[in-house]
Amino acid sequence: MQTFATEAVDWPDSAPALRQKVRALVAEHGERDPVRRANCWTKAAPGFSRMLGEAGLLGMTWPKEYGGHERSQLERYVVIEELLAAGAPVGAHWIADRQSGPLLLRLGNDELKARWVPGMVRGEIFACIGLSEPNSGSDLASVRTAARRDRDDWIINGQKVWTTGAHWSHFMIALIRSEAGSERQQGLSQFVIPLDAPGVTVKPIVDLTGAHEFNEVFFEDVRVPASALLGEEGQGWRQATAELSLERSGPERYLSSMVLFLELVRHAGEHSDPVTRDLVGRLASEAWTLRLMSASVAAKLARGEDPALEATIVKDLGNAYEQAIPELVQSAIEMDLTGDDVLASVTAYLLQVAPSFSLRGGTREILKGIIARGLGLR
């Protein structure tokens, strides 16, 4: 038995130059506040996103026809791991570049692609994910938000929740029940809903840090044209689960606390303390391993394979790692969490947000269930 096919990753020749380019851009335009560099892919800075667009670093793998740059998947991987490791504020465009764009390009009609994709490549159009609802969390197949036909249009009613970035996004790709009376995975479709459509209301949800990142989104008789249907009617479940592969497989699933690890290394350099040094060693070992695993998944995706099981393994290990870092730092070093030195303030912030790392994008238990299925246990 070998659950994870290990193969060498063939890094692109252009990787070193791309890394230098991203490092220079982040040094010039990146986030100065170390706390905001942590968990950076939820930090929206539309100006930074536009700058990346101008630099040709968004929509990197997408077709030129829609403004994309037709670079390889691994070149994109190099760019995003650099942005994340540097704590760049990539939140505004993150979802668009990671999953909404690829989904539109794979399944969208010409009208949808022409309307949304070029703006995403420029870093001007942002997107959000409409999966969760008040009564549908882990049990996603229970979604109730409904679309009914009205001649050539669809009328949408219902509610999504925990929608990250709905307040800065221009559209949502939503999983919606398009066949009245259908059950579970049947009768679901995906729709592209402009968030300025009449009948859409976005209400903030303030998280426990006091930040506003996610939202409730209400749909009251929202009318969209037939062309807003993404892919095939009734195939929403299959499409959304394929979308989850994109959502779960990236390096953001292990790098959310990298900034704190680097602060720990700095601290260890200034104080010679064996406990801290050993912790640096252990965390460096895990970072190195996870990077190999994550890149190996990226290489498989680039070859057109669907490494769903491997991606789930990397997300689960990665989330555990990024979640453990703040607690291990807290346990190794005496600090005043209310203090304003960098180590304490980044630790304090990450201790607060770390519980979300094993919830967002599919909870730890759901991921382990998927791995168990892969092992032939269910």
Place this chain on the structure above:
Amino acid sequence: MSDTRRMLAEMADPLFAELGPQADKSDLARLEELGLPLLLVSEEDGGFGGNHVDALTVFRLAGYHALGLPLVEQIIARREVEGSDAHFRLGAFARTAQIAGALDAALAISVAYVNERQQFGRPLAKFQAVQQDLATFACEAAAANCAAMGAAEALDRGDAAFEVAAAKLRANSAASAGARIAHQVHGAIGFTQEYPLHYLTGRLRKWRSEFGGDAHWGRVLGDLVVARGADLFWPDLTARTG
């Protein structure tokens, strides 16, 4: 997989399975006839001329089948002078690869066992707590295998001080987590001499300490990283691969 590697795997897999944990010392001659102890000796010196990824294949299978012969030790000793740093480092890499193999084997028999063993009128595999534990086990086994591969590639590239330290440290913690879960899902039968689980978990326990335990490699790696400093950690990490 390269042709050499496939050939090695096709030779070693059934042979190690046949020899198994209780192999007789006299069976070493069979391995010698095949030239396996000279795996890492160059062709000019009359050896097999394998690289570290080839060695990974053999070491991992030796771990998988809990091979009861000191083949791995011989391969290392033929390549590096005993007592040297290079010997210790190669040994740590070998143990990493063996741990990776033994974890995959222990996972396989654990999965087979919980699918077969029934309690409360259904296979243990149907209980979510058991499923979640084995999923954790699969993650650990995957990490050890990837770490072993990363170390092998680094050794083939040259200086692998960082990678071997990182890989052994990662494999060590996987070894303990995996062995713990393997025993838990087996219940009492796994605690017997008769049932073969202990061949794997006993080795996992020993290998964790051999050629550097957690404290050793934690210190080595911590010193390496701290000496380079926070600002070079990521550039160094990426420069090592591409």
